[in-house]
Amino acid sequence: MGKLNVGNSPGNVNVTLGPSRTSLAEILGKEFPCVLCGAGLPILMSKRNKPYFTCNSCGVQIFVRGKAGISRLSKLANDGILISAKEISVSYGMTLLNRLEQLNLQRKELILKRPLIFKNENLENAIELVDVEIENVQGELAEIASLKRKELDK
Numbered sequence: 804m805g806k807l808n809v810g811n812s813p814g815n816v817n818v819t820l821g822p823s824r825t826s827l828a829e830i831l832g833k834e835f836p837c838v839l840c841g842a843g844l845p846i847l848m849s850k851r852n853k854p855y856f857t858c859n860s861c862g863v864q865i866f867v868r869g870k871a872g873i874s875r876l877s878k879l880a881n882d883g884i885l886i887s888a889k890e891i892s893v894s895y896g897m898t899l900l901n902r903l904e905q906l907n908l909q910r911k912e913l914i915l916k917r918p919l920i921f922k923n924e925n926l927e928n929a930i931e932l933v934d935v936e937i938e939n940v941q942g943e944l945a946e947i948a949s950l951k952r953k954e955l956d957k
Contacts, residue, residue, distance in 0.1 A: 807816055807822065818888045823929065827852075827854060827873070827877060828850060829877075829880075829881060830854065830876070830877055830880040830881060830913050831845075831846055831847070831848060831854075832844050832845050832846065832848070833845070833880045835856045835865075835876070835880070836898075837856075837858040837860075837861055837863060838863060839858065839861040839863055839896065840860060840861050840898065840902070841897075841898030841901070842858060842861075842901075844856035844857065844858050846876070846880060849866060851869060853866055853867060853873070853919070854866075854867045854873060854876055854877075857868065893951075895947060896944060896948065896951075899943060899944040899947070900939055900944065902940050903937065903941065903944070905918050906933055906936055906940065907937065909933050910934065910937070911931045912932060913926060913929055913930045914932065916932065
């Protein structure tokens with residue numbers, strides 16, 4: 804990895820990678836999994852020479868700052884450790900399973916917030932939305948398993 808320059812900024816947050824982008828050129832375009840949905844996001848370089856990724860479907864944008872973070876990202880990307888979910892793959896199925904676990908936890912937390920006497924319509928609507936999302940993810944997981952099974956039977 805290239806030499807990191809701190810510049811005039813105090814601390815480790817505003818570290819840039821100098822005028823040349825060659826130090827991170829090997830990870831540009833490799834994929835990083837979205838923290839919310841697991842989709843593969845291409846690693847891009849900001850105008851400040853910092854790696855970042857954007858998931859348009861989730862609305863998440865992540866910038867990697869500091870020497871330690873940039874070094875870790877570079878090592879993970881180069882070692883092939885980062886696994887991004889692809890359609891009709893086991894890793895995507897695992898991503899959906901993780902999403903189901905998150906949704907179930909959210910549902911339990913919302914149910915614990917239910918008042919004892921009076922009904923809170925907003926809370927009930929939120930629980931309903933989580934239930935619908937759980938059904939959607941379960942359906943998608945079942946569909947991927949069915950497609951994968953058909954693919955293997957060929």
